Amino acid sequence: MENEEENEVYNFLGWAAKLGITDSPLDLKDPSPHSCCLAHSLCVSHFPNAGGRGLAAARDVRKGELILRVPKQALFTTQSVVLQNHNFSVALQKYHSLSSAQILTIALLNEISKGKSSFWFPYLKHLPQSYDILASFSQFETQALQVDDAIWAAEKAICKAKSEWKEAILLMNDLKIKNKLQSLRAWLWASGTISSRTLHIPWDEAGCLCPVGDLFNYAAPGEELGECDDFCTQGNASCMCTTSCCVTDKPFVEHCDDSVRLTDGGYEKDIGAYCFYARKSYRKGEQVLLSYGTYTNLELLEHYGFILNRNPNDKAFIPLEPEMYSCCSWPQNSLFIHQNGKPSFSLLSTIRLWATPPNQRKSVGHLALSGSQISKENELFAMEWIAKKCHVILKNFGTSIKEDNLLLATIDNMCISKSTIEFEKMPSTIKCEIQGFLNVVDVSMEKMVDVYRQSKYSVDRWKLAVEWRVGYKKILVDCISHCIGRIDDMNG
Numbered sequence: 001m002e003n004e005e006e007n008e009v010y011n012f013l014g015w016a017a018k019l020g021i022t023d024s025p026l027d028l029k030d031p032s033p034h035s036c037c038l039a040h041s042l043c044v045s046h047f048p049n050a051g052g053r054g055l056a057a058a059r060d061v062r063k064g065e066l067i068l069r070v071p072k073q074a075l076f077t078t079q080s081v082v083l084q085n086h087n088f089s090v091a092l093q094k095y096h097s098l099s100s101a102q103i104l105t106i107a108l109l110n111e112i113s114k115g116k117s118s119f120w121f122p123y124l125k126h127l128p129q130s131y132d133i134l135a136s137f138s139q140f141e142t143q144a145l146q147v148d149d150a151i152w153a154a155e156k157a158i159c160k161a162k163s164e165w166k167e168a169i170l171l172m173n174d175l176k177i178k179n180k181l182q183s184l185r186a187w188l189w190a191s192g193t194i195s196s197r198t199l200h201i202p203w204d205e206a207g208c209l210c211p212v213g214d215l216f217n218y219a220a221p222g223e224e225l226g227e228c229d230d231f232c233t234q235g236n237a238s239c240m241c242t243t244s245c246c247v248t249d250k251p252f253v254e255h256c257d258d259s260v261r262l263t264d265g266g267y268e269k270d271i272g273a274y275c276f277y278a279r280k281s282y283r284k285g286e287q288v289l290l291s292y293g294t295y296t297n298l299e300l301l302e303h304y305g306f307i308l309n310r311n312p313n314d315k316a317f318i319p320l321e322p323e324m325y326s327c328c329s330w331p332q333n334s335l336f337i338h339q340n341g342k343p344s345f346s347l348l349s350t351i352r353l354w355a356t357p358p359n360q361r362k363s364v365g366h367l368a369l370s371g372s373q374i375s376k377e378n379e380l381f382a383m384e385w386i387a388k389k390c391h392v393i394l395k396n397f398g399t400s401i402k403e404d405n406l407l408l409a410t411i412d413n414m415c416i417s418k419s420t421i422e423f424e425k426m427p428s429t430i431k432c433e434i435q436g437f438l439n440v441v442d443v444s445m446e447k448m449v450d451v452y453r454q455s456k457y458s459v460d461r462w463k464l465a466v467e468w469r470v471g472y473k474k475i476l477v478d479c480i481s482h483c484i485g486r487i488d489d490m491n492g
């Protein structure tokens, strides 16, 4: 970190220490309680390929150790911010239909509007300047996702953000929030902050902003818990999780029951603080990560604005025949292909049953529902159907994985302002997409070398969209290999 940045972070950590935020164990009296809240277990560091700014282990840390406590009075919640502000509480009485997330978003903009006089200023100053969540995607970036479901998710997120902003304007006006901060742009920033940084608290569904605790970057719950996903989405009675662990509605931290902890932090009433525990043992200097919950890459993009290269919880949904949805009782969101290319339990069971003549479905239904093969012919048909479907979907995309990878390499070159991008030799599909992007950000082909400097955030979001679609296509390719493997096995 640069010196000036280091000083700023140090000041912020000093402010946090005064509020009682600490990485010292409960029984250890902090020798200098007001100088810095970190140093015993954690330190702020930078991880360019794993979330940017984050928290590193300041010493060897053992799995399960309490590594950070953030007392209730240091949490930015509707209760702590709005209800203690008389004007805000009075103004709010006129607006019963606003959701708690909208109120927290307005509270955040209201504090930003106060500038240095806000109690929270030292914290607010360290918030990111922009977010890459789906709601902030332009039309071009949305189309770059290529997959209908993902485009639809982005359009829905954009539409929701716009309508929530419109509903909030009157209250923001009553509160005399600065005009600039009442804009859609400011709203997208504030709602991006709430979406990507809030932690779950039991007393407010909007959650809370947690200074220092929101510096933990994300690691997906391990492969050993991947199965949980399939169980939950299938509504199986043996689901180990609370329902919220499968809901994609932005839980930053969620809990499973005692037997399996999907996450490693939570508000503890008896301690009166948000407590964070090491999910595994870390060596000094290693990044300490938090599992915010179980997410597919599309959900990570929607709520947090990033994706993982290797996400054991990723899924690909493919369009099915309309009758398939009605021939089985599995919920639609359980009919997907796993990140490793295997069709989900419910998808396979649905296709097996659909491939059975209607007059025989009743007699073999129990086999399909228990996940068993119905007959060799039926299994061959199911595998061939899935492989063919994936093949057709892949063929209909505007670009292949190879072309997408070439495009990603070109975007990387744009990011380092490489002046010798060999545009002419590229496939026409890629040329067309690059040209389309330059048109949207209003940069001429000759000035392509400057595009990242001028439109950094758009380039970042475009790259994320291309990376996401490559991940989707790879799942389909792996699924084809899986099905062909099964067919070969059956044909001996």
Ligand SMILES: C[S@@+](CC[C@H](N)C(=O)[O-])C[C@H]1O[C@@H](n2cnc3c(N)ncnc32)[C@H](O)[C@@H]1O
Residues within 6 Å of the ligand: 049, 050, 051, 052, 053, 054, 128, 196, 197, 214, 215, 216, 217, 218, 219, 303, 304, 305, 306, 307, 308
């Ligand atoms: C709670 S914040 C974590 C701290 C954040 N890096 C910061 O500088 O304030 C969550 C955000 O960090 C980034 N992030 C977290 N984990 C990540 C990961 N594994 N890969 C890439 N970005 C990640 C995303 O931008 C996400 O929205």
